[in-house]
Amino acid sequence: MTAPAESDVDLWDDAILADPYPVYTELRELAPVVYLPRNDVYVLTRYDTIRDALGDPETFSSTSIGFNPMVNEALAGTSLASDAPLHTQLRAVLSANLTPRALRGLKVVIDEKADKLVAALAAGGGFEAVDALARAFPLDIVSDLIGFEGPVKANMLRWGQAAMQVIGPLNQRTQESFPIAGELYEWCSSVTARDLLPGSIGRGIFDAEARGEIPAGYAGNIIHQYLGAGVDTTIASIGNIVALFGRHPEQLELVREDPALVPAAFAEVLRYWAPIHVWGRRVTRDVEIGSAVLPAGAQAGILFGAGNHDPRHYENPDTFDVTRNPVDHLSFGYGPHGCAGQGLAKLEGHAIVSALARHMKSWTVSGEQRIPSNITRSLEQLQVTGVEAA
Amino acid sequence: MRIELDRPRCEGHGLCEEAAPELMHLDDDGELVLDVPEVDAADAAAANAAVRICPVAALRLSV
Numbered sequence: 001m002t003a004p005a006e007s008d009v010d011l012w013d014d015a016i017l018a019d020p021y022p023v024y025t026e027l028r029e030l031a032p033v034v035y036l037p038r039n040d041v042y043v044l045t046r047y048d049t050i051r052d053a054l055g056d057p058e059t060f061s062s063t064s065i066g067f068n069p070m071v072n073e074a075l076a077g078t079s080l081a082s083d084a085p086l087h088t089q090l091r092a093v094l095s096a097n098l099t100p101r102a103l104r105g106l107k108v109v110i111d112e113k114a115d116k117l118v119a120a121l122a123a124g125g126g127f128e129a130v131d132a133l134a135r136a137f138p139l140d141i142v143s144d145l146i147g148f149e150g151p152v153k154a155n156m157l158r159w160g161q162a163a164m165q166v167i168g169p170l171n172q173r174t175q176e177s178f179p180i181a182g183e184l185y186e187w188c189s190s191v192t193a194r195d196l197l198p199g200s201i202g203r204g205i206f207d208a209e210a211r212g213e214i215p216a217g218y219a220g221n222i223i224h225q226y227l228g229a230g231v232d233t234t235i236a237s238i239g240n241i242v243a244l245f246g247r248h249p250e251q252l253e254l255v256r257e258d259p260a261l262v263p264a265a266f267a268e269v270l271r272y273w274a275p276i277h278v279w280g281r282r283v284t285r286d287v288e289i290g291s292a293v294l295p296a297g298a299q300a301g302i303l304f305g306a307g308n309h310d311p312r313h314y315e316n317p318d319t320f321d322v323t324r325n326p327v328d329h330l331s332f333g334y335g336p337h338g339c340a341g342q343g344l345a346k347l348e349g350h351a352i353v354s355a356l357a358r359h360m361k362s363w364t365v366s367g368e369q370r371i372p373s374n375i376t377r378s379l380e381q382l383q384v385t386g387v388e389a390a
Numbered sequence: 391m392r393i394e395l396d397r398p399r400c401e402g403h404g405l406c407e408e409a410a411p412e413l414m415h416l417d418d419d420g421e422l423v424l425d426v427p428e429v430d431a432a433d434a435a436a437a438n439a440a441v442r443i444c445p446v447a448a449l450r451l452s453v
Contacts, residue, residue, distance in 0.1 A: 101421070335447040
């Protein structure tokens with residue numbers, strides 16, 4: 001048994017955050033677990049290693065999902081950052097209204113909204129896709145669903161972005177974002193049922209608290225998670241849909257010919273460009289990975305995008321192929337902490353892919369801009385021109 | 391081999407049903423029903439696929 005391989009890569013370097021895939025390949029080919037002294041993080045790089053870790057929450061604890069102690073403290077008491085048995089209880093309430101069965105009635109509304117929005121954009125011939133679509137759509141859906149109104153609604157985007165940013169190490173991005181995330185923490189610690197629209201999922205969380213299904217005072221933590229986890233990630237994936245189909249018109253053509261490919265196409269977008277760059281775990285005991293020992297107490301970092309491009313698991317992993325149907329991609333995580341909002345994310349993603357394929361034959365993308373971000377890998381700007389309406 | 395379901399953990403994502411429609415299905419309420427919990431060798435591959443694909447690890451196989 002030996003110590004894990006090492007690399008002098010800085011995971012949060014600006015250039016790597018903008019395009020991490022070359023570094024993912026380098027680390028993945030080096031070893032399934034690589035120690036990065038510059039970050040004091042042990043990254044998991046291969047598909048099977050990542051899945052095994054996510055499926056073993058006793059060894060890979062969620063008490064350190066963030067890469068600085070302040071954020072882990074701030075997230076204590078959320079299902080995101082807790083282990084069983086508290087996690088089991090919080091997760092049940094968090095997900096009760098987010099499961100596919102709970103969301104079934106919403107599909108029609110979401111499909112209609114996407115259709116209307118995309119039809120209007122297609123008719124205009126060109127648009128800036130991040131503000132007009134990638135941000136506009138999930139903000140609209142999530143605010144209605146959770147029951148946000150007034151000033152909170154106006155803050156959703158910046159709060160959601162900051163909540164993700166502060167999960168990174170204590171770099172400048174994290175430090176600048178803490179005051180903004182602090183506004184979110186404060187609002188969530190004082191939010192009451194009456195601040196959320198009647199009949200909304202957010203209201204439902206307070207009802208569950210009143211029934212004693214979660215400990216008193218925990219409703220705000222769950223609202224916090226809906227906002228922190230449900231906004232920035234979906235925005236990233238919708239921006240990626242527009243960028244990838246703009247680059248690969250022949251793949252759009254396949255979806256247009258066979259709309260049954262819509263779910264497979266969205267899964268491939270998620271696999272190809274993971275919305276979340278890295279996520280943490282605390283290692284609770286010495287664990288053997290390959291020929292190396294990952295030591296107890298280590299901070300692990302899970303590189304979803306590296307696992308999603310592992311040639312040991314996916315053939316031609318660097319090819320964007322809507323017929324692949326990678327239902328087991330890692331972008332939603334896996335296991336007891338697997339993305340609780342994946343049912344909603346799929347409703348939104350499928351609605352957008354389907355509306356784009358219905359209303360547009362092709363388009364050109366340019367001005368693809370990314371601002372380096374600690375956790376979410378998202379487009380900041382994307383110009384769509386030359387739309388050929390269908 | 392037996393398929394075991396951790397009922398509280400199941401959220402009804404339905405990927406298992408797609409992997410093994412002969413062995414399980416979501417009912418009208420979106421609750422998972424194990425139609426064939428005891429699987430023989432012929433169904434082992436499908437059962438394995440269903441267990442593997444569950445995104446929240448709510449299914450497992452016991453011998």
